[in-house]
Amino acid sequence: MPSAPKSRTGDYRPWPDDKPIVSLNDVHKSYGMVEVLKGISLDVKKGEVICIIGPSGSGKSTLIRCINGLTPIQKGSITVEGQEVNDPKLDKLSLRRKVGIVFQQFNLFPHKTALQNVMMAPVLILREPKAEVEQRARALISKVRLTGKEDVYPGHLSGGQQQRVAIARSLAMRPDVMLFDEVTAALDPETVKEVLLTIKELAADGMTCILVTHEMGFAREVADHIYFTDLGVIVEHGAPAQFFTNAKDPRTRQFLSQVL
Amino acid sequence: MFELIAPFFRHLYERTGLNFIVFYDPHEFGRFVAGISISLQLIFWSLLLSLVIGVVGAWTQRSQSAIWRGCVHAYIQAFRNTPPMIQLLFFYFALGAFTPSVDMGGYTQPIISSFVWAVISFGIFGGAFNVEIFRAGLDAVPESTLEAAESLCFSRWQTYTNVTLPLAFRISLPALTNNLVSLAKTTSLAYVIAVPEMTYVLNQVWSDNINVPEMMLLLFLYYVLVVTLLATALHALERRLVLPGYGQ
Amino acid sequence: MTKRAFRLETEQFSQERFFCRFVDWRVGAGLLVAFALSMAMASAQGAAQQAAPSPLATLVIWMPFILKGFALNLVISFLAMAIATVLGIGLGLMQISLIWLVRAPSRFVTHLLRNSPWLVILFVIMLLLPVDIRLPGNQRVMFPDWIKVTIAFALPVMGNISEILRGAVNSIPTGQWESAEGLAFTRSQALRWIILPQCIRRAIPPWMNWYALLTLSTPMASIFSIHEAVSNAQAGMEAAGARPGLLIPFYLFLLCLFFIYIYPIAVWTRKLERKYAVGS
Ligand SMILES: Nc1ncnc2c1ncn2[C@@H]1O[C@H](COP(=O)(O)OP(=O)(O)OP(=O)(O)O)[C@@H](O)[C@H]1O
Ligand SMILES: [Mg+2]
Numbered sequence: 001m002p003s004a005p006k007s008r009t010g011d012y013r014p015w016p017d018d019k020p021i022v023s024l025n026d027v028h029k030s031y032g033m034v035e036v037l038k039g040i041s042l043d044v045k046k047g048e049v050i051c052i053i054g055p056s057g058s059g060k061s062t063l064i065r066c067i068n069g070l071t072p073i074q075k076g077s078i079t080v081e082g083q084e085v086n087d088p089k090l091d092k093l094s095l096r097r098k099v100g101i102v103f104q105q106f107n108l109f110p111h112k113t114a115l116q117n118v119m120m121a122p123v124l125i126l127r128e129p130k131a132e133v134e135q136r137a138r139a140l141i142s143k144v145r146l147t148g149k150e151d152v153y154p155g156h157l158s159g160g161q162q163q164r165v166a167i168a169r170s171l172a173m174r175p176d177v178m179l180f181d182e183v184t185a186a187l188d189p190e191t192v193k194e195v196l197l198t199i200k201e202l203a204a205d206g207m208t209c210i211l212v213t214h215e216m217g218f219a220r221e222v223a224d225h226i227y228f229t230d231l232g233v234i235v236e237h238g239a240p241a242q243f244f245t246n247a248k249d250p251r252t253r254q255f256l257s258q259v260l
Numbered sequence: 261m262f263e264l265i266a267p268f269f270r271h272l273y274e275r276t277g278l279n280f281i282v283f284y285d286p287h288e289f290g291r292f293v294a295g296i297s298i299s300l301q302l303i304f305w306s307l308l309l310s311l312v313i314g315v316v317g318a319w320t321q322r323s324q325s326a327i328w329r330g331c332v333h334a335y336i337q338a339f340r341n342t343p344p345m346i347q348l349l350f351f352y353f354a355l356g357a358f359t360p361s362v363d364m365g366g367y368t369q370p371i372i373s374s375f376v377w378a379v380i381s382f383g384i385f386g387g388a389f390n391v392e393i394f395r396a397g398l399d400a401v402p403e404s405t406l407e408a409a410e411s412l413c414f415s416r417w418q419t420y421t422n423v424t425l426p427l428a429f430r431i432s433l434p435a436l437t438n439n440l441v442s443l444a445k446t447t448s449l450a451y452v453i454a455v456p457e458m459t460y461v462l463n464q465v466w467s468d469n470i471n472v473p474e475m476m477l478l479l480f481l482y483y484v485l486v487v488t489l490l491a492t493a494l495h496a497l498e499r500r501l502v503l504p505g506y507g508q
Numbered sequence: 509m510t511k512r513a514f515r516l517e518t519e520q521f522s523q524e525r526f527f528c529r530f531v532d533w534r535v536g537a538g539l540l541v542a543f544a545l546s547m548a549m550a551s552a553q554g555a556a557q558q559a560a561p562s563p564l565a566t567l568v569i570w571m572p573f574i575l576k577g578f579a580l581n582l583v584i585s586f587l588a589m590a591i592a593t594v595l596g597i598g599l600g601l602m603q604i605s606l607i608w609l610v611r612a613p614s615r616f617v618t619h620l621l622r623n624s625p626w627l628v629i630l631f632v633i634m635l636l637l638p639v640d641i642r643l644p645g646n647q648r649v650m651f652p653d654w655i656k657v658t659i660a661f662a663l664p665v666m667g668n669i670s671e672i673l674r675g676a677v678n679s680i681p682t683g684q685w686e687s688a689e690g691l692a693f694t695r696s697q698a699l700r701w702i703i704l705p706q707c708i709r710r711a712i713p714p715w716m717n718w719y720a721l722l723t724l725s726t727p728m729a730s731i732f733s734i735h736e737a738v739s740n741a742q743a744g745m746e747a748a749g750a751r752p753g754l755l756i757p758f759y760l761f762l763l764c765l766f767f768i769y770i771y772p773i774a775v776w777t778r779k780l781e782r783k784y785a786v787g788s
Contacts, residue, residue, distance in 0.1 A: 068411055096413045107408035110503045110514060111426050121412040124422065155505015166408075173412065338539050341770045342763045343724040346738060350763060354755040396516055431514055448625040452731060459627060472635050479628055487623045506514045 015081045015176060021046045021208055022067060022177055028075035029062055036062045038232040039076070044177070049209045051219040051240075054229035055255060060212040061104075063229070064181045067210065068101045081176065093125070100170030101179040104186050106162040108154040114141060114165045115150040118172045126173070133172070140168040144198050160191025164198050177208045184215060216259055220244055228252045262289050279471035280478070288465055295461030296482070302378060302457050303444045303486070309383025310443060314390025321395050332391060339388035345449050347385055352377040352453040378450040386443035393439060397432030398424065430501050437494040444490050445483065458482055536771040543764045550756035563753045567761055570744035574758075577740030578765055584658050584736070585723040591662035592722070593715070596669025603674045606695070614670070621667025626725050633660035634732050657729045665722050672714050676707035713781040720773050724766060737762055 015021050020043035029037035036059045044050055052060050065071050067078055069085050069092050078085040080098055108117050118137040122128045141150055144164035154162050163183055170178060180199065184192040196218050203209050203222050213219055219226060220240045227237040228249075236249045244260075247253050262283075269283035282292035320332045339347065356377055361368040372380075401424050409419040451459040459479060466475040548564065561569070602614035621629070637656050641649045680703050688698035730739035741762055745754045 070407060070411060093413050093415075096411060101411045103404060103408060105404050107402075107404045109405065109409075109423055109427075110506060111430065111501075120422070121414070124418060125413045153504030155503055157505075169412070334535060334539055334542070337535050337771070337774075338767070341536075341720075341724075341774055342766050343727045345725075345727045346759060346762050346766065349738070350756075350759040354759045357752040357755050393516075400514065400516055402514075427514065431516055435516055445623075445625040448627045449728070451627060452728075459625075459631075463631075476628075476632055476636065480624060480632070483625050483628055484620070484623055503514050 015046055017046050019082075020044055021081055022210065023079045024063075024067070024076070025078075026076040027063075027066065027073050027078060029059075029066055029071070029073045036232050037066070037073070040229070040232075040234055041076075042227060042234065042237070044208060044210060046176075046208055047206045048224045049203045049211065049222050050225045050227060051211045051213055051223040052227045052229060053213065053216070053219060053255075054235075058229045059232045060229055061181050064101065064179045064210065064212055067177075067179060068099050069095050070101075097126075097173055098176045099179060100173055100175035100177070102163070102166050102170055102181065102183050104182040106154070106159070106166045106186075108162055108166055108169070110154050113151045113153055114146065114157065114168075117154070117165055118169045121169070122172050137168070137172055140171050141165070143171075143201075144168045145194065158191055159187045160194045163187065163191075163195050167195075167198055167202075171202075177210065178202065180209065180211045180213070182212050182214065184213070214259065216244070216256075228255065230255070262286065278474055279469060280474050281469050281471060282462075282465060282475075282478070288469075291461050291465065295456060295458045298375065298455065298461075299447070299457035299459075299482075300486075302375065302382075302447050302450055302455065303490075305379040306382035306386065306447055307440050307443060309379055310386030310390050310440075313383060313387025314394045317387060317391030318394035318398060321391060322398060336388045336391055339385050344381075344385050344446055345452060348378065348381040348449055348453060351381040374450075374453045374455050378447070378453060378455050382443060382447055382450075385446070386439065389439045389443075390436065393432050393435045394428065396435070397428035400431045401427045427503075430503055433494075433498050433501060437491065437498060440494065441487055441491050444487060448483065536767070536775070539767065539771075540764060543760055543767070547757045547760040547764075550753070550760070561748075563751070563757045566744075566748045566754060567757045570741070570748065570758075571761075573744055574737055574741045574761065574765070577735055577737040580654065580734070580736045581723065581726040581729075582769075584654065584661060584726050584729065585719070587658045588661040588665065588722055589719050591659065592665035592669055592718075595662065596666040597673060599666060599670035600673025600677075601699075603670055604677050618667045618670045618674075621664050622671060624664070626661070626664050627728060627731075629663050630657065630660045630728055630732070633657070633663070653732060654729070654734050657732060657734055661722055661725060661729075665718050668718055669715065672711050672718075673707065676710045677703055679710065680706055709784050713777050713784065716773060716777040716780070720770050720777070723770060727762075727766075737765060 022044040024040050024042050027037050027040040028035065040059075040063060042050070052063065054060055062071065066073050067080065067085065069090060073086050076086065080095060083095060083098075084090065085095060108114075109120065112120060115134070115137055118140060119130070119133050122133045122136070123130055138150065141147060144167055146161060146164055146168070149157065149161060149165075154165065157165065167178075167183075183199070184195050187195065192215070196215065199209065199211070200218075200222055209222075211219070211223070223240050225237060226240050226243045228235050228243070228247075228251075230251050236247060236252045237243070243252075244256065247256060266284040266289075269280045273279050273281075273284065282288045317332050317335070320328050323329065352374060356370060356372065356374075359370055359372050361370045405427070406419055406423060409423045414422065447457070448459045450457050451463070454460060462475045462479045466472045469475075547567075550563070552562075552564075599614050599618060602610050603618060605611045605614070633656055634653070637651060637659070639651055641651070643649060677699075684702060684706070685698060688702045693702065726736060727738040729736050730742070733739060735743075741758050745751075745758050748754060
């Protein structure tokens with residue numbers, strides 16, 4: 001008798017609440033001769049929302065990409081649920097199932113509808129039953145408030161709508177941590193709100209989120225902790241209330257005075 | 261079919277002197293149909309070979325080995341910058357002279373017929389253009405889209421088959437259409453190595469029957485029809501596969 | 509994401525374009541060396557098999573004759589290009605006419621010329637054009653074969669030049685027309701002083717491509733026993749005893765000849781294309 005296709009979804013053990021779910025320790029990253037990250041350390045606890053802010057080119061995107069294993073690091077360690085990312089024998093599949101990422105440029109697959117975009121990875125990669133995935137995908141699409149747009153192609157969606165599909169697409173893999181890299185930077189001011197609302201709801205549901213953002217008001221509202229990076233190091237970090245009103249480092253103050 | 265049209269064209273000839281002999285003389289009709297068949301086969305196989313060469317070449321051009329890339333590049337330059345007709349003559353006469361023949365019981369026949377040489381020659385010629393087209397299509401798939409696939413746990417192979425190829429093919433299609441249509445027209449050159457395709461057959465018909473203008477008209481119509489049909493089919497495919505929201 | 513994502517500039521890749529990423533003289537030189545080597549090797553092989561003048565020596569003997577034929581290829585290509593340019597511009601201007609009765613037929617002719625194989629057009633002209641035309645003043649204009657073939661080669665190129673012109677004019681933003689109109693230019697004045705000058709730069713690279721393509725097609729003249737390079741080479745091989753050993757060196761020599769002439773044009777075209785792409 002032919003055996004049913006093997007599902008890769010099994011073996012799910014929740015990560016304990018007290019240990020940091022993502023942990024960076026003295027991370028160094030360079031592109032060729034240029035050192036972009038010069039010793040970054042930070043911990044994120046389960047269910048926590050942290051925001052990374054900082055001037056352009058300070059290495060925020062690079063940091064995010066390293067956590068997902070999209071680029072290797074030269075020195076230091078990154079662990080996600082205890083799994084070392086900076087390990088040549090890293091099982092990228094298991095890492096990326098835990099960590100979802102959403103990009104500034106949405107990067108949807110333009111030849112697939114919204115629904116297909118969301119369903120693709122679970123069906124193709126996790127080999128979950130199609131009917132079940134479709135049900136979940138439809139639920140996710142309605143969760144990001146796009147009911148009715150299931151069969152529309154990305155090219156016919158607005159930027160904000162595309163970005164919300166991209167969020168749903170990542171969520172379909174049931175990640176434990178979500179990374180957002182300036183997800184509203186390419187959007188019109190009106191559509192920014194829709195996307196931020198989606199993220200806010202996600203955070204309220206208890207999703208661990210690491211956000212890079214230029215939306216200071218939003219950061220202040222949702223973040224549990226804020227990190228300010230400049231020139232590849234974390235200059236200052238703290239809870240939002242204290243960070244925004246009472247920054248100590250002159251660089252932070254200068255940055256905040258420019259953006260606030 | 262033949263019985264249906266024959267009386268009309270015979271009548272036309274008797275009344276007006278317009279001699280469309282291929283439509284009322286059974287022998288010439290047979291020749292004509294064979295010409296169409298050979299010509300369509302020639303187009304089909306030449307296009308197919310050029311596509312295969314294009315895909316393989318584009319793939320090689322993106323490979324790590326500089327030697328392979330150089331070879332493909334030299335191939336492209338050599339075949340783009342020399343006359344297709346001389347390429348065909350070179351393949352058929354120069355290389356053909358050195359391929360073995362088989363004994364067909366009484367007479368010998370080269371292993372590679374003129375038809376096959378024509379397919380090889382046109383395939384290689386058209387392939388030189390297809391390589392560039394496919395390579396540009398592959399290059400035009402944004403790195404960031406591939407990264408998105410990677411972050412969704414796609415393996416390299418899965419990314420290639422599910423994202424890169426479908427997108428690259430769609431991106432290449434308009435340029436490909438142009439080139440394939442050009443190549444289809446170029447196949448009429450097979451006349452010079454006596455492949456009995458349309459041009460050659462109608463040539464024989466008009467020398468046998470001294471009805472040049474009529475057969476010429478037919479030849480013209482034939483190619484306009486074939487080219488239009490091919491272009492229409494490819495454009496239809498283009499429309500079906502267009503990336504919604506990224507069209508004209 | 510811009511709407512231009514996931515698109516290619518289609519014309520760049522058509523057979524009518526000699527676009528290539530790194531067109532470079534070194535590639536050309538390398539190819540020529542390869543050509544020459546294989547020619548020499550083929551001749552050496554031939555020489556080993558046969559007695560008396562080696563294929564390479566035979567080729568050298570016939571070279572001037574072939575080159576003379578090649579000169580005719582060039583003459584045909586120059587003349588045909590000149591005719592095609594003049595008539596093509598005329599046809600192109602008709603294509604953008606506002607009068608339907610002018611525009612429709614010129615569109616039709618352009619399509620016909622662009623969509624028929626060159627060989628078919630050659631047959632039509634060679635077999636259907638009379639040998640001479642009698643002008644009203646009882647003068648006779650003779651059409652020797654090589655003039656006929658020149659006219660035949662001009663036709664498909666003419667159709668394509670017409671299309672280049674139409675495409676170039678259409679690619680000029682409508683704002684240009686409007687601002688000309690605002691300055692009280694008539695349509696023909698706007699065309700003459702504002703639109704066409706802007707088209708020229710865009711049109712030069714494709715025009716050069718068409719010249720190259722035309723030159724690459726001139727060997728077809730040999731089908732009509734015009735004494736150009738290919739027929740002369742074939743005649744030479746015939747006269748030298750039609751030995752199979754001659755085939756590879758002679759045909760390779762022909763390929764080299766065209767390559768040496770066309771390759772620099774392709775490189776130059778590509779350069780101009782890049783320059784204009786940056787400029788606009
Ligand atoms: N693939 C790469 N190769 C070489 N250098 C890179 C690469 N990616 C980023 N860099 C460099 O690394 C530095 C940090 O880039 P990064 O994109 O992480 O900055 P960022 O903080 O995200 O900036 P922004 O706010 O503009 O997005 C920049 O100086 C950039 O030029
Ligand atoms: Mg960034």
